[in-house]
Amino acid sequence: MTSITVYDGAKTIGGNKIYINENGNGLFLDFGLNFKKYGLYFQEFLSSRGNRGIHDLLHLNLIPKLNIYRKDLIPSDTDISKFPKLDIKAILLSHAHMDHFGNIGLLNPQYPVILSPSTLMLLKGMLDCSGSMLGSDVAYYSLKHQKKDGRLLETEKNRDIGRNFICTKEISEEFVDFFKARVKKRATFEEGNITLLKDYPLDFKITGYDMDHSIFGATAYLISGETTIAYTGDFRLHGSKGKYSERFINEAKNVPVLIIEGTRTVKEDISESEDIVYENCRRTAEIAKGLIIADFSARNFERLETFQKIAEKVGRSLVIPSKDGYLLNALEKADGKDRIKDLCIFRGLKSTRRNWESLLLQDKPHIHNVDPKEISNDPEKYILCFSFFDMKNLLDIKPPSGTYIYSSSEAFEEESEFDFVRLKNWLKYFNFKIYGFDIVEEDGKEKPIFTKGFHASGHASKKDLTWAIDKIDPEIIIPVHTDNPEWFKENFDNIVLLEDGQTHKF
Numbered sequence: 001m002t003s004i005t006v007y008d009g010a011k012t013i014g015g016n017k018i019y020i021n022e023n024g025n026g027l028f029l030d031f032g033l034n035f036k037k038y039g040l041y042f043q044e045f046l047s048s049r050g051n052r053g054i055h056d057l058l059h060l061n062l063i064p065k066l067n068i069y070r071k072d073l074i075p076s077d078t079d080i081s082k083f084p085k086l087d088i089k090a091i092l093l094s095h096a097h098m099d100h101f102g103n104i105g106l107l108n109p110q111y112p113v114i115l116s117p118s119t120l121m122l123l124k125g126m127l128d129c130s131g132s133m134l135g136s137d138v139a140y141y142s143l144k145h146q147k148k149d150g151r152l153l154e155t156e157k158n159r160d161i162g163r164n165f166i167c168t169k170e171i172s173e174e175f176v177d178f179f180k181a182r183v184k185k186r187a188t189f190e191e192g193n194i195t196l197l198k199d200y201p202l203d204f205k206i207t208g209y210d211m212d213h214s215i216f217g218a219t220a221y222l223i224s225g226e227t228t229i230a231y232t233g234d235f236r237l238h239g240s241k242g243k244y245s246e247r248f249i250n251e252a253k254n255v256p257v258l259i260i261e262g263t264r265t266v267k268e269d270i271s272e273s274e275d276i277v278y279e280n281c282r283r284t285a286e287i288a289k290g291l292i293i294a295d296f297s298a299r300n301f302e303r304l305e306t307f308q309k310i311a312e313k314v315g316r317s318l319v320i321p322s323k324d325g326y327l328l329n330a331l332e333k334a335d336g337k338d339r340i341k342d343l344c345i346f347r348g349l350k351s352t353r354r355n356w357e358s359l360l361l362q363d364k365p366h367i368h369n370v371d372p373k374e375i376s377n378d379p380e381k382y383i384l385c386f387s388f389f390d391m392k393n394l395l396d397i398k399p400p401s402g403t404y405i406y407s408s409s410e411a412f413e414e415e416s417e418f419d420f421v422r423l424k425n426w427l428k429y430f431n432f433k434i435y436g437f438d439i440v441e442e443d444g445k446e447k448p449i450f451t452k453g454f455h456a457s458g459h460a461s462k463k464d465l466t467w468a469i470d471k472i473d474p475e476i477i478i479p480v481h482t483d484n485p486e487w488f489k490e491n492f493d494n495i496v497l498l499e500d501g502q503t504h505k506f
């Protein structure tokens, strides 16, 4: 008998935690952070308390009540032994976005994670160069122990534990070296193992497929046991890797069960593609005077390639923040593609150089670093990849004017809407001409509006979802990662709509 339980992400965009069990053998498909539920209680300056382990998340129903979590994250006033203990042979991770991986770090390390080599390099790279948030520390984590009466947890300094990973594809020696590299100063690092999926004994036959999404390394899975299940993860057809998504859809033809994302089912389809983004942004860059700033999501490496093409076309150099450089270097370990060689790295005014920055320099000694002064001297020479959070650096560059191209997703919540008002203030202060968004007044309140054609979504349109479902023609469809599961019900007749925590057996 096979059962599928959607523990989270059934009726929200993100937070996917889908559990499959066949005759006692279990697998999780993603174990992400549910931003929507998290945002009911928390925000940037009020986050769950790391020194209370999983206590806060469990208490507020932000993670499922199961006996599957790291022992060192359980304070003395929390008892998870009364919750069901699931059999988990592995966690299949679709891609390196927080809403898919952001709670894996909470899980008992005995469960290995299946992922693409690019995804593992991104997880390691992101963790190396940022302060880790509890749950997103997947590549490795710092062990905690109970303090005093055990309600508070303390991080054991200098003791990091690695998780075990199963890669969907072959890996290189450089890959293993980067995986093992101790970036944060630790006395001991008990690194995990890496195995290849083809060599790992499992009761299911699992195959990973490259997918087109707004981050490299995105993977869909075919899971075959008594029945076969196809899981799309997040995907689209209109990016430069659209052919990969099509290949998976062809391979998934006639599978009995399809678990599919439905992010864009709330909105009307618009015609969009990475090519349209390239055309609009290129045209803007060609007429731009002064410094150009391109604002796109840091891990959208496809967009970065789009802007690199534009930079070449208009005879400017593309300058990226050093964190992005570190991630591009990490990606190279997975696929051998040197994406940094023609780029410049922005070196802002900082008093210390971090370990990961030294590691990047060690790997790429010829990297071209650009100081704010160099940009001030010749602003027409550069396209600078900055976002709202980098605006402070303009105070060092002091551009007299320039062009700002916003090439990222629209604001969804009021909180982030206000960031656009602030962003506009910065740009007004430095006389920038803005493309891609503007601020308008509505009911006496300022809010952003967005220009179409400067951004293409990472998700499939309704038309493309319909095409994929028709092509696969499964017996049952379980939609996830959507605010509008009813759209599926209205348009197809073999839909199983589950509530969070509900199980479908067959």
Ligand SMILES: [Zn+2]
Pocket (backbone or CB within 6 Å): 095, 097, 213, 234, 458
């Ligand atoms: Zn995603």
